[in-house]
Amino acid sequence: MKRSSLLTLLIFTIIAVHAQNIEVKSFTALTTDLTAASLEGKRIDQNGQVAALIKIVTTETGFTFEGGALGIVDSKQENGEVWVWVPKASRKITIKHPVYGVLRNYIFPVEIGAERTYEMILSFTKVEEVVKEEKKQYLIFHLNPKDASLEVDDKTWKVDSEGSAMKYVDFGTYSWRVQAPNYHPDAGRVTIDDPDNAKTITVTLRPNFGWIEVTGTGNLLGANVFVDNKQIGKAPCKSEPLKSGMHSIRVEKNRYYTYNETVTVRDGETTTLSPVLQAEYVEETPTSAPKSTFTRGKGFVIRPELYNGLFGTIGYQFSPRWQISTGVGVGIDGNGGYGAILGLRMYTSDTNWTGMFDYHFGAIDLLDVLFTRHTLVAGASYKDFDFGVGLIYLTTSELDGYNNLGLSLCIGYNIRCYKHRK
Secondary structure, eight states: OHHHHHHHHHHHHHHHHHOEEEEEEEEEEOTTOOGGGSTTTOOBOTTSSBOEEEEEEOSOOOOEEEOTTSOOOEEEEETTEEEEEEOTTOOEEEEEETTTEEEEEEEOSSOOOTTOEEEEEEEEEEOOSOOOOOOEEEEEEEEESTTOEEEETTEEEOOOTTSEEEEEEESEEEEEEEEOTTBOOEEEEEEEOOTTSOEEEEEEOOBSEEEEEEOOOGGGTTOEEEETTEEEEESSEEOOOEESEEEEEEEEOTTBOOEEEEEEEOTTOEEEEOOOOOBSSOOOOOOSSOOOOOOOOSEEEEEEEEESSEEEEEEEEEETTEEEEEEEEEOSTTSOOEEEEEEEEEESOSSSEEEEEEEEEEEEEETTEEEEEEEEEEEEEETTEEEEEEEEEEEOSSSTTOEEEEEEEEEEEOEESSOOOO
């Protein structure tokens, strides 16, 4: 058993001394190289799609290639390069050489797209010592936004234009940090311990900004909008990205009062405002023809009226619906005489046509006999003209058992001592 183990070790050592080594020095996307889509460089894979082209930079020749399950579309020797076409979405490639050996299952660090061109730079080294077990793994980062910066163990890694970074690193645990202007930074730790599969980390930074949008409805249309005293446009408008936090808003428009507000901008959100501008003048809605509106209003009223006699009264309209009056007059039942009355009148509404109810209490001297008079009338009123019918009740203490109930006719006109509203 010991002899067998020793023989295995000796064979391994001898092979190791004479072995060659193939390594990928770098693999990048050539974003401005259109060879894969050109007439000369275009190849079609088995699915009918245009294949991707990998330009392998090396002065060596005699390579063969294997592409895993998707295979290899074609290969071609060029000056200083070997061109290899692979299908879209290929994940790995195996490179074989009669002198330098095999680079098996190299995992592409970026996604392979159709009609895209990539560059792979190879390096070759001789192993002069006994090969020890290699404990390394590809560590790949994909960053969003693409211009973010990356540090791994406090060392800056180069990030390409696609927002990707890759290195072949020793087993171990690494600390990383990603940051970009106007974004919240992110950080973490990763353990490398699998030589057969690349470790991929996708980092999407959370924005440290938002937007303010002002609508353009109603009188807001065309108003000048300022954020932090800087004009961003005329309503409706939307700001450029603003740092999250408090911002002052000012909206100005000729003949309107300036609108001011402080708002909070939240990460990745749009804050929408619809301010209501207050006019510096009274906006009037034009009509086809002005119309006057009658109202009884408040104030004193001179009122000539026929109440089973001719009376002149002075009243006070203390609301559009209530009037109190007092006065003197002559004549009752066609028999002459004179007297005084005190009345309370109610209108059912403050419109041109309305119902009218009236109660009068008075004293009448008729033929040297003093009568007490109660009058209750119901009728209608058109503006300042009142008319109605009712009952009149006369009684006196000078004639035992005397009382009289009869009909009453009321016709009156209000002469107002104040100006009507129009």
